[in-house]
Amino acid sequence: MVYEKIKTLSAAMEKDMVAQRRDFHKYAETGWFETRTTSIIARHLTKLGYEVLLGEQVCDKDARMGVPSEAALAAHYEKALEWGADPEFAPFTKGGMTGVIGILRCGEGPTVGMRFDIDALGVIESDEPDHRPMAEGFASVNRGAMHSCGHDAHATIGMGVATVLMAIREHLHGTIKLIFQPAEEGVRGAKSIVEKGHLDDVNYFLGSHVTGKKPEDPTVIIPGSTGSLATCKYDVTYRGKSAHAGGAPHMGKNALLAAAAAVVNLYAIPRHGAGASRINVGKLVAGSGRNVIADEAFMEIELRGATTEINDYMIQYAEDILRNTAAMYGCSCEMKLMGAATSNESDPDFCEYLRQLWHEKLGFPVSEKLMLKIGGSEDVSYMVNRVRENGGKATFMRAMTITTGPAHNRRFDFDESLMVPTVQAFCAAVADLLK
């Protein structure tokens, strides 16, 4: 029986998966820098016999957002090689062209797409001795990059799924697409994969995210998600003209004053009657010296909405405020899109189907919740929405485990035993959908 095979194979990989996850954790790479991570996954997929897409085959180059400078990418590339990036595959990632897709064609049948994100966060990892990665020697050696959101697990799970599916391929009828996505943090990468067309032929789509639970909670996996916010991230630069604040204040174009006026008005964007909206100016740096009219101001802004429509309302308003406020103080305004995600909902029918399937075939306890309400943003939304628009079924599952510290925290860690059942959940779904 295929489900027994899935269970056995997955369980047998546990030790390897833990080792792989810790390797990724130690050599954490942030968005568009995932040279080493990409190359290791590519090597694994190649070895297994997958058709492997790399470099410009994965992401639409111009649809990537928040790409770091060429200089920074080049500097990390060298480090990645030192840290053991596979020299055959690494070159494909140059210039921030990271990410890899593995395809397995098993004759006629539908296509199942799966998303595994692989990037770390720009967090300095805790060096406290009771922080397990520190104690057990797998804390990040890449200072300022840390897997504090569990994408090290996601990448490892994806590799496990690849192994198991290849092993049960004779049971499958259809196509498998394993998408290892770069730059999910800051919601910068998914859109460029969707723009490349990789989701256009997908009939069933699954993604998952590590999520904390209470020790006494028996849930293995919650089938879907709801309530994620659409979002847009902008870097905004105002440029004016400096002047001596004592002698000629009228000769300046005060970018600091303009930015301050913009901030107050941004927060004052009228609330939307149809649901939650959000605005944040998280950073503001302006001016050069006390007695000089500031000629430059820089802001990091994000907007969110319960729906894509509400998010669009916020974007439109923010643009109007930013451009007009700059204009009224004689400054220029440059807005650079740094990230974006739409809102998305998992398909309730599909979630119900998965809940039953896992209970029957894998013996998982029936999850009390069908979908978990999440307050943040995730760019898997572009994939979920593209598949559902085309009539497919899609879900973004929550792999439940015990975590240490909240996500994005420098002390984040999790119970690695969640990886095996998550691999099983993905593979059981594929086995049934392509049976």
Added chain:
Amino acid sequence: MVYEKIKTLSAAMEKDMVAQRRDFHKYAETGWFETRTTSIIARHLTKLGYEVLLGEQVCDKDARMGVPSEAALAAHYEKALEWGADPEFAPFTKGGMTGVIGILRCGEGPTVGMRFDIDALGVIESDEPDHRPMAEGFASVNRGAMHSCGHDAHATIGMGVATVLMAIREHLHGTIKLIFQPAEEGVRGAKSIVEKGHLDDVNYFLGSHVTGKKPEDPTVIIPGSTGSLATCKYDVTYRGKSAHAGGAPHMGKNALLAAAAAVVNLYAIPRHGAGASRINVGKLVAGSGRNVIADEAFMEIELRGATTEINDYMIQYAEDILRNTAAMYGCSCEMKLMGAATSNESDPDFCEYLRQLWHEKLGFPVSEKLMLKIGGSEDVSYMVNRVRENGGKATFMRAMTITTGPAHNRRFDFDESLMVPTVQAFCAAVADLLK
């Protein structure tokens, strides 16, 4: 001797002038409503034998600012007739075409122009029994209009000057132009007279204003003025869209919020390094009800600058702020110019000349100050500047007297004995300039 004649004739008119001033005071008319006042002056000038300009001959119709509604003008016209407007001359003033100019040509020689403003303020006069106009029966019967800035004296002085100059005409060689200007309050009228070209051929220009002094101060007249501020007055209307504040705040275009943002930013216009600038939003009325997004906001704004250049800087900034703030909240912005004056300086040489002349010919004590520094705005500036631009000499004198209450106050009054010497000062200047 002509100066003796001037002194005798002026002194003989004192009783008549007091009566005339009180008549104007009783039937006070605000800017562009001066139908009765204009008609009485026109009758006087006609009787004396002046060439008289009225209606469209006086003001450039389209250059008038802050003109009231046709309905309000028509309603007052009827009242003016009831109150004794001269039926021959009143019709010329219809539609707010008030003001009158008297011209006397005495052969070859330069042209001397004189300005007398004739309008009242929108003030409700005090009805306290110790307010002299109340006690002596000449308080305004036109509720909401009051001569609380002494223009009743100015008009009367102009009529006295007309009488005296006609009587000494055989001593004069040149042309006399007596300009009785409407709508000085709110700086709305002078520009339209200048635009009509009446100042273009003037070689010497004199205006004067009643000004308070201490009882012990012997000064009769200060020859000139300095420091008046250039100014612009705007009525600004923002129009947005109403919506239910609880159910659909995002459907509105909030004109009240936009106006509030504009106000804060208007006051924040950077100070000018070259001299004084001013901004005031004196009135703001917005919104219709507590739970409705306001769809309209109305503001009364004024800008000032120590120089016309600084005033222009303020205007430009204010426009940028008003238009961009409206735009950023999706509102329209209508700016209506309601009044304007440039800055101006009396000619120091001319002032010095007058100071000597009055001392020698009229026996006035020598004024300690050559020019009085004034902080407000006066649209006589258009006349002063036009004459000086053309190489002429111009001054705006201060006729000193004891006043009750500050100007623009509902209890304002003054010692009427200043009128005779002021007539003498004007006439002596004309006699010498056209000798």
Added chain:
Amino acid sequence: MVYEKIKTLSAAMEKDMVAQRRDFHKYAETGWFETRTTSIIARHLTKLGYEVLLGEQVCDKDARMGVPSEAALAAHYEKALEWGADPEFAPFTKGGMTGVIGILRCGEGPTVGMRFDIDALGVIESDEPDHRPMAEGFASVNRGAMHSCGHDAHATIGMGVATVLMAIREHLHGTIKLIFQPAEEGVRGAKSIVEKGHLDDVNYFLGSHVTGKKPEDPTVIIPGSTGSLATCKYDVTYRGKSAHAGGAPHMGKNALLAAAAAVVNLYAIPRHGAGASRINVGKLVAGSGRNVIADEAFMEIELRGATTEINDYMIQYAEDILRNTAAMYGCSCEMKLMGAATSNESDPDFCEYLRQLWHEKLGFPVSEKLMLKIGGSEDVSYMVNRVRENGGKATFMRAMTITTGPAHNRRFDFDESLMVPTVQAFCAAVADLLK
């Protein structure tokens, strides 16, 4: 059978109810002015044999909010008498002590409370000939007051319920409390009734509101409501100091500028993560003249929250902003509470019970919706919450009908045939609860 009796009696009253509703419509009275309305209901209840509470027995005098001036109340009192207020009961309403409660004690058993609000809105009714109240001669004669939210129907329904329940009293075991509440508009009256203790012994509570539906929709009544927002209304006055804007801007305390700064910051109150929040400054009036620093500013403000906790968050923030902004411009700040409501939810079990009851006993079609989501605020919330806090069951039903124009509009009208079934719904509930 008691339900047949309810149906027959109600149907028989239809003509009288229409006449009564039109009488109330014609003599519309806004909050705390309901002298005539109160007196007519009091006469009706007295005639039927109810125990009648009036004046200080109804509302806690000091807990009333947004009470008009004594002078305005006194002036209307005279008009109310002219318009046919009952001279026996009118005097109880002096000083804005309107509202009336009718009590019927039918032995042992629970207490059922019902709320009927009776006030009109401050709207000028349409005088267009196609506006039915105009065409049929029952448009408001009290200019500026109009029943444009259907409280004329609510008062009439309450009177009908009183008639029917008295007629079936022998079937009932318990106590009936009919509360005719003043000043629901602006959420000003309910709290003062609750503070008086009238809801403390109520076991079951019902209120209802006229609500628009599509012609093809068969729904008679939706059993409950959800989603109403907690709210607070404030009138805020800033007082500063006037000064001449040209000469001495630093001598003023600019109340207009302070108010504008407050407005912008009020809208910028950070959104609440737990649910909807609202802020509106619906009216702002400040300043006296263009060239004077404004010494007074008046604002009408309202705050809302999806929960009472969120509303409290908004109130706290608004107070901090209002007081500190006034202080920073040297102005005083006076905040006057003009109205308030908590959020509230109908009891789902109770709604389900009523849905079944009406279907079985009255033959109403089963309402598709159990509760209607409403976006506004209603001070029935104080009653609903007090009853539920004490362990009772409470609901705020929606009486569905075809309406003309949206509520609060000057052309609002509705199909009067909703009144009979609404009386039936109330009475059937009482009959079953007290059976």
Added chain:
Amino acid sequence: MVYEKIKTLSAAMEKDMVAQRRDFHKYAETGWFETRTTSIIARHLTKLGYEVLLGEQVCDKDARMGVPSEAALAAHYEKALEWGADPEFAPFTKGGMTGVIGILRCGEGPTVGMRFDIDALGVIESDEPDHRPMAEGFASVNRGAMHSCGHDAHATIGMGVATVLMAIREHLHGTIKLIFQPAEEGVRGAKSIVEKGHLDDVNYFLGSHVTGKKPEDPTVIIPGSTGSLATCKYDVTYRGKSAHAGGAPHMGKNALLAAAAAVVNLYAIPRHGAGASRINVGKLVAGSGRNVIADEAFMEIELRGATTEINDYMIQYAEDILRNTAAMYGCSCEMKLMGAATSNESDPDFCEYLRQLWHEKLGFPVSEKLMLKIGGSEDVSYMVNRVRENGGKATFMRAMTITTGPAHNRRFDFDESLMVPTVQAFCAAVADLLK
């Protein structure tokens, strides 16, 4: 004749003075870091035979403003020693206790005080080959510190004055006080010297500043200054609370938003009717990341006024705005005074006296201007005002020369030939005052 002696001695020192000025330029030290500069001057004064005050004898320790951190001071101290600070005198300057005073007592007679400021600016000097200090090898080796305001000349002139006055001491009757002031930039040092009492017994006071002129202008020195602005400099820190901007915006206390609101309102401080006022927020740094509510904001602020009274008005307003704005967003506000100067005027009689003296005794051309109007701020004001308050005479002269680039610019340089006549001007004044 003493004046001939002054002329000859000064002229003879020219080469040494140029060398000394270039030495100071090369080892530029910013405010409170002037260890090397102080020690070299102290050695010079000691060698000449002056009574020398150092360390806590010069500045009131607690009245110093804008003192750098102990760590930074200590680090520079080591460098100063390396760069040739005199090891005998350097230790007195530890902890930012820089500056030196030289006293020469010549029997009975009045006291003449002179101020020479010695600090550099925080500017990175130009390394362009056509920048003379670069070309001739005396550009600053202390990166980030540059004498771009001519205080290297001032210190050198003071040393020259010391040499000459000692040489003519038998002609003098009274006391000479040479004050070498630290930390004039940022107006941080003068007050602490005045607080120590050093100006209390001064009858005549002179300071001077290098000032640019046109090549064809023959002026050597303008006797005085007028129009300097009173000022205050503050560093302001707002502290709030961070929170997740998507999930819990209401849990944060947004220091960035509060600071932005403060900025807009600071610029909106009403203009002062009595003269120029200034406000500048020259730097604003707030927030840590895009999706986090900012918990800290830092601002560099300066206020100015044409008079000390107007400056006080600005300070009071700014404090009210800063504290109340922080409070309204639940943040704390810390204001740290970083520098201050009063306004000041040179004594016109004294200037007139000097103008004549220099013409007669030194043959300087008579300066066209008696006093130069300056728009900035100078903390010599504390000294000028203390002396004038006590009935003494004081002036702040302008030593005119040809300059390259505006002051405070990284390419600033000047014609060193101004140093000799400036020494002469100081010495001639002392010679005549103490004759």
